[in-house]
Amino acid sequence: MLGLFKSSATRETSSTTTSSTTGETTTKPGWFERLRGGLKATGSRIGGLLTSRRIDEALFEELEDALLMADAGVQASGELIEQLRERARAGRLETAEQLKDELKKLLTELLQPLEASVDLRGARPFVIMLAGVNGTGKTTSIGKLAHYLQSQGFSVLLAAGDTFRAAAREQLAAWGERNGVAVVSQQGGDPAAVIFDAMHAARSRSVDVVLADTAGRLPTQLHLMDELKKIKRVIGKADPTAPHAVWLVLDANTGQNGLAQFQAFDEALGLTGLILTKLDGSAKGGILAAIARAQGRPTDAKGQPPRRTRPVPIVFVGVGEGIDDLRPFNAREFVSALLD
Numbered sequence: 001m002l003g004l005f006k007s008s009a010t011r012e013t014s015s016t017t018t019s020s021t022t023g024e025t026t027t028k029p030g031w032f033e034r035l036r037g038g039l040k041a042t043g044s045r046i047g048g049l050l051t052s053r054r055i056d057e058a059l060f061e062e063l064e065d066a067l068l069m070a071d072a073g074v075q076a077s078g079e080l081i082e083q084l085r086e087r088a089r090a091g092r093l094e095t096a097e098q099l100k101d102e103l104k105k106l107l108t109e110l111l112q113p114l115e116a117s118v119d120l121r122g123a124r125p126f127v128i129m130l131a132g133v134n135g136t137g138k139t140t141s142i143g144k145l146a147h148y149l150q151s152q153g154f155s156v157l158l159a160a161g162d163t164f165r166a167a168a169r170e171q172l173a174a175w176g177e178r179n180g181v182a183v184v185s186q187q188g189g190d191p192a193a194v195i196f197d198a199m200h201a202a203r204s205r206s207v208d209v210v211l212a213d214t215a216g217r218l219p220t221q222l223h224l225m226d227e228l229k230k231i232k233r234v235i236g237k238a239d240p241t242a243p244h245a246v247w248l249v250l251d252a253n254t255g256q257n258g259l260a261q262f263q264a265f266d267e268a269l270g271l272t273g274l275i276l277t278k279l280d281g282s283a284k285g286g287i288l289a290a291i292a293r294a295q296g297r298p299t300d301a302k303g304q305p306p307r308r309t310r311p312v313p314i315v316f317v318g319v320g321e322g323i324d325d326l327r328p329f330n331a332r333e334f335v336s337a338l339l340d
Contacts, residue, residue, distance in 0.1 A: 034319040036337040038252075038280040042070040043338045050100035050339075055088055059096060063103075071255040072286030076293035080106055104339050110292045111331035116273060116313035118245070118328075120154065125202035125210045127235060127242040129195075130275075131228055131265055132249035134216030137277040139168050141249050141318060142211050143175025144326035145275075148316075150179060154208040159198030160185035161231065162215040172213055178323070182207075191215065191227070192234035199238040212243070219264030229268060247273040247315060250287075258287045259294060266312060273315035276329070280319040285338055288314065 036043070046066045049059060060081050067077035080103070087093070087102045120126045128145075132138045139162070146156045158176050160183055162168035169185045176183035182205075184198035195212045202210045214231060217224035235242045248265045250258045265271060276288070295311035314329040 032333065032337060034280045034325070035317075035334070036340075038278075038319055039285045039338045042066075042284045042286065045069065046103075047100070047339060050096040050103070053096045055093055055096060055099055059099070060085060067286060067289070070284040070286030071258075071290060073256060073259065073290035073293065076110070076286075076289040079293065080110070080289070100339065104335050107289065107335045107338070108331050111288055111334060113295075113311050114274075114288065114292055114314045115329060115331055116315045118273070118315055120149075120209060123239070123241055123244050125157070125199060125207050126244050127195075127199060127210045127212060127239065128245040128247060129212045129214065129232065129235065129243040129269075130247050130249060131214050131269065132216060133218055133251075133261060136216070136249045136251040136254075137318065138216060138249040139171045139175070139213055140321070141275050141277055141316070141326060142172065142213055143179065144318065144323055145316065146175065146179045146181055146211060147323045148326055149209055150181070155206075156181045156209050156211060157198060157202045157205070157207045158183040159195045159210055159212040161191040161195045161213045163187065163189050163191045163194060164215055168213065168215070192231045195231060196234055196238050199235065199242070219261060219268075225264070225268050228265075232269060245272045246270060247275055249275045249277060252276050252279045252285065252287060252317075255284065255287060256290065259290050262291060262312075263294070271312045273313055275316045275318070275326075276314055277318040279317055280325075285334075288334070 046063065049062050049066060053059065063084070064077050064081045067080060068074065072080070083106055084099060084102055088099060093099055093102070130138055130142060142158065146158060149156050156179070158172055158181060160169045160172045163186060166187070169187070173183050173185065182201070184194060184201055186194045191214060198210055198212065212235070214228060215224070217228070219225060232243060232246070246269045248262060248271050250261060254261070262271070262274065274291070279285070292311065316326050317329050318326045
């Protein structure tokens with residue numbers, strides 16, 4: 001049944017493949033194992049503190065340093081440690097192992113509001129506009145997302161809105177061929193016009209979802225950020241309700257700079273979701289806590305109420321280059337991979 005897909009635990013066992021050229025059998029780690037491997041450095045650092053020792057002030061200070069090194073940010077790290085202190089006092093905890101259980105609960109509580117239920121019902125085509133800086137894996141994520149949506153029963157069309165980088169068009173075309181989906185592209189043309197044409201093509205073919213790629217750009221490149229706003233306006237001319245989702249692709253290895261990117265793109269576009277990539281690399285993982293904390297503030301920097309009533313969710317996370325390596329975000333699973 002088409003419509004709703006939710007974040008869910010996605011643990012799986014390792015898969016076995018046989019090389020057609022050598023005949024050798026290799027075992028590919030499962031999704032959860034790859035996620036845990038990517039977070040190993042951070043998990044080992046924090047887990048190493050929460051072993052056989054008594055709870056004291058030195059432990060709290062070391063934990064706060066570890067969270068800061070994991071890119072959780074000053075605000076999130078400080079608040080997590082203060083909450084840990086309160087729970088340790090209230091529960092009369094004595095050992096670091098007990099504190100570890102409380103940290104898992106706190107992180108899960110912090111991150112669960114970032115889980116998403118993405119509803120693609122109603123609009124046809126449902127237009128998802130994707131943005132991000134260069135090198136985050138945006139075009140690759142679109143290819144994987146197309147595969148995931150097809151596995152959920154949706155038909156997909158790709159719009160090559162990065163019209164200036166030839167490699168981007170070729171890369172998207174390769175993903176289109178791999179997934180068996182059409183790609184609307186144009187060399188050197190106006191990106192907004194390409195996406196506009198793609199929406200009309202999708203409507204005429206009764207396609208469920210349009211994934212609209214855009215050129216990578218830095219938030220400091222104001223003229224390029226203005227171009228993104230224009231693309232969004234033009235999409236709205238083809239369908240007043242579109243784009244129905246605006247997702248930012250973030251590299252999990254960029255640390256606190258990822259938080260700055262999120263805030264800048266959200267200000268420009270009004271984001272509705274995040275895709276966090278490259279969690280299989282040297283990602284520290286704390287950026288999720290920083291993003292959750294930044295969105296959980298009761299007021300903004302000027303003392304005004306927040307613009308939105310709920311945080312921008314993390315819709316997908318990626319842990320590799322394979323076509324199946326993009327999955328919906330699940331907070332409990334993420335915390336388990338980090339700390340268990």
